Every structure is written in C-alpha cells, then in structure tokens.
Amino acid sequence: MNLIQNIKDKKILELIQEANQITLTKHGNNITLERAIFLSWWCDKGDCSFCYMSSQKPLIRDPKKARRRVEAILAEAEMVRRMGWNIEFLSGGYGAFTTSEIKNIATEIHQITANPVWLNVGITSELTAYGGEVIGITGAVEVANPELHRKICPSKPLDDINAMLTEAGELGFKKAITIILGLGETPEDMQYLWEIIDHQGIDRVIFYSLNPHPDTPYADTPQPASLYYAGVVAATRIKFPKLEIITGTWVDNLANIGPLILAGSNGITKFPLFKMFGTRYGRRVEEEVHWAGRKLMGTFTDPACLEGESPRDGLEPFLKRYIKSCLNNKTEYKV
Numbered sequence: 001m002n003l004i005q006n007i008k009d010k011k012i013l014e015l016i017q018e019a020n021q022i023t024l025t026k027h028g029n030n031i032t033l034e035r036a037i038f039l040s041w042w043c044d045k046g047d048c049s050f051c052y053m054s055s056q057k058p059l060i061r062d063p064k065k066a067r068r069r070v071e072a073i074l075a076e077a078e079m080v081r082r083m084g085w086n087i088e089f090l091s092g093g094y095g096a097f098t099t100s101e102i103k104n105i106a107t108e109i110h111q112i113t114a115n116p117v118w119l120n121v122g123i124t125s126e127l128t129a130y131g132g133e134v135i136g137i138t139g140a141v142e143v144a145n146p147e148l149h150r151k152i153c154p155s156k157p158l159d160d161i162n163a164m165l166t167e168a169g170e171l172g173f174k175k176a177i178t179i180i181l182g183l184g185e186t187p188e189d190m191q192y193l194w195e196i197i198d199h200q201g202i203d204r205v206i207f208y209s210l211n212p213h214p215d216t217p218y219a220d221t222p223q224p225a226s227l228y229y230a231g232v233v234a235a236t237r238i239k240f241p242k243l244e245i246i247t248g249t250w251v252d253n254l255a256n257i258g259p260l261i262l263a264g265s266n267g268i269t270k271f272p273l274f275k276m277f278g279t280r281y282g283r284r285v286e287e288e289v290h291w292a293g294r295k296l297m298g299t300f301t302d303p304a305c306l307e308g309e310s311p312r313d314g315l316e317p318f319l320k321r322y323i324k325s326c327l328n329n330k331t332e333y334k335v
C-alpha cells in the first residue's frame with residue numbers, strides 16, 4: 001500500500017480500517033488518558049512561531065515567577081494517579097528549571113505514581129544525570145520537514161534533537177517525538193517523519209493538531225481537517241505496527257477522538273483536566289472511546305476517585321484546590 005498516495009487520494013477509510021486491525025492485534029483494546037504536566041510557563045527560547053510561550057515571553061520579566069511550585073506539580077501528579085491517567089511527560093520551557101531540579105521532581109513523581117516519567121524538557125546535553133526515575137526522552141520535533149522546521153522552530157535544530165535522541169537510546173532510555181499537524185506540512189512530508197521514527201527507533205509519537213493561539217502567526221489558521229489527521233495517524237500505524245501513538249485533541253475538537261482511536265491511537269491527551277472533569281465534555285471523551293469499541297483506562301467523571309491520602313507533607317492545599325476545581329464543574333465548561 002502506498003500510504004502517502006492513499007492520504008493524497010483521500011482513501012482515509014481504507015487506511016483507518018487496516019490501521020484498526022493492526023492496533024487491535026498488536027496493542028489490544030485499552031485506551032489511556034494522558035496528561036502532560038507543565039513545570040513552568042516560561043521558555044528561554046520563546047521563538048517557535050506557533051507556541052503560546054512565544055507570545056508570553058515578552059510579558060514575563062522574571063522567569064523564576066513563571067515556575068510552578070513543586071508542591072503544585074506533585075499534587076497534580078497525585079491527582080493524575082488517583083484518576084487512573086498516565087503522565088504523558090514532564091514538560092517545561094527551556095531555562096526554567098535546572099537538570100538537578102527536574103531530576104528531583106521526576107524522582108518524587110516516580111515515588112508517587114510508581115511509574116518512571118517521560119521527559120520533554122528541551123534539548124539537553126545532561127541526560128547522564130537521569131536514572132531510573134526517567135523512562136524516556138521526548139524530542140519536540142513538531143514538524144519533520146527540515147525546511148519548515150528551520151522557519152518554525154529556529155532555536156531547536158533538528159540535528160540537535162536527533163543527537164539528543166541518539167544519546168538517549170545509548171543510555172537506555174526510550175525515545176519519543178512530538179509532531180504538530182497543521183503547521184503547513186503536506187502528506188509528502190510524512191516521509192521525513194517516518195525516516196526519523198525508523199532511523200531513531202522511536203518508541204512513541206505524540207501527534208497534536210494545531211491549536212491556533214492569539215498573538216501568533218497561526219491565530220487565523222484553521223486546525224487540520226479531522227480526516228486528514230486520522231489519515232496521517234492511520235498511515236503511521238500501518239507503517240509502524242508496534243509504535244505507541246498518542247493523539248492530542250483540544251476541547252473544541254472532541255469529535256476527533258473516535259476516528260483517531262480507530263486510526264491507531266493508544267492514548268488521548270491535551271485536555272484541560274481539572275476544568276473538564278465531571279462535565280459533559282469529560283463524559284463526551286468517555287463516550288467517544290466507548291463508541292470506538294475500546295476500554296478506557298482511568299476516568300474523566302467518577303468523583304469517587306478524587307479523595308485519598310496525601311503522598312507527602314505540603315501537598316494538601318494543592319490537592320484540595322484541584323479536588324474543589326473538579327467538584328465545582330457541575331456547571332458546564334465553557335469552550
């Protein structure tokens with residue numbers, strides 16, 4: 001099957017049908033809920049043209065103030081554990097936390113969830129600092145076409161991301177990449193993405209669709225079509241049957257979830273967790289998974305999961321705040 005030609009010919013249903021069979025055979029029936037935990041709202045690079053942080057950089061005078069409290073980060077990890085979600089990765093802009101600070105946070109989260117964490121903390125030459133608290137390293141590729149990449153992400157060169165991923169593999173870490181669809185790529189550009197997956201032996205790809213932020217050049221750009229998104233995911237699943245695929249869907253695009261699952265997604269992400277929990281939007285996510293014929297791991301709606309013992313001192317005020325936010329959602333979340 002010529003996968004790129006099939007995307008171009010819009011034979012999306014054929015791609016999805018084959019991808020679904022492969023996914024069920026190789027991965028089974030479960031769908032995970034994934035939560036990226038952010039460390040800060042600051043990025044020293046701040047020049048990726050689609051990124052929210054690029055619009056915030058000029059507004060933040062003191063980067064230290066854009067760091068989250070460590071207790072808030074750990075409390076969020078505990079809430080994610082209680083809800084049965086996975087931590088997609090720890091994510092932070094460049095320059096907000098030092099490597100040893102990130103390692104300490106990862107170590108505490110490992111203790112809370114009993115799972116080592118994925119990192120997505122930028123290009124670093126300090127991977128040797130990490131150990132058993134980290135399972136894998138994420139390269140934020142975003143767009144795999146080298147020419148587009150140079151324009152869209154001028155300060156994080158693909159060569160440097162590749163070098164980091166190579167080192168990550170040599171040190172025994174798993175490898176992931178993030179890809180954003182809708183930044184101007186074409187179906188032909190899938191060849192670049194698949195080359196990276198193949199060449200690097202990538203274990204996990206996280207696809208997002210463009211979320212056009214005000215004050216960026218993409219403010220008026222439409223998000224990619226749902227069937228294009230599903231076609232790209234399905235073609236990637238067919239090409240790489242064992243790959244773990246996570247797909248991101250913002251709250252204004254929940255109808256994408258069912259097709260993305262049939263296209264080969266193992267997990268779904270990119271939700272405003274505490275705002276959506278228990279609302280009809282959270283229930284909609286569960287319905288999408290149900291009607292894709294899959295079993296959802298964790299919950300977006302069950303308040304019984306929220307209470308529990310704090311895993312360590314100092315987290316209680318933050319846990320209470322998150323639980324309150326979840327329980328206050330009885331009015332509907334506004335998009």
Ligand code: SF4
Pocket residue numbers: 043044045046047048051052053054092093094140153156
């Ligand atoms: S490096 Fe990451 S956080 Fe920083 S501007 Fe680029 S995409 Fe945004």
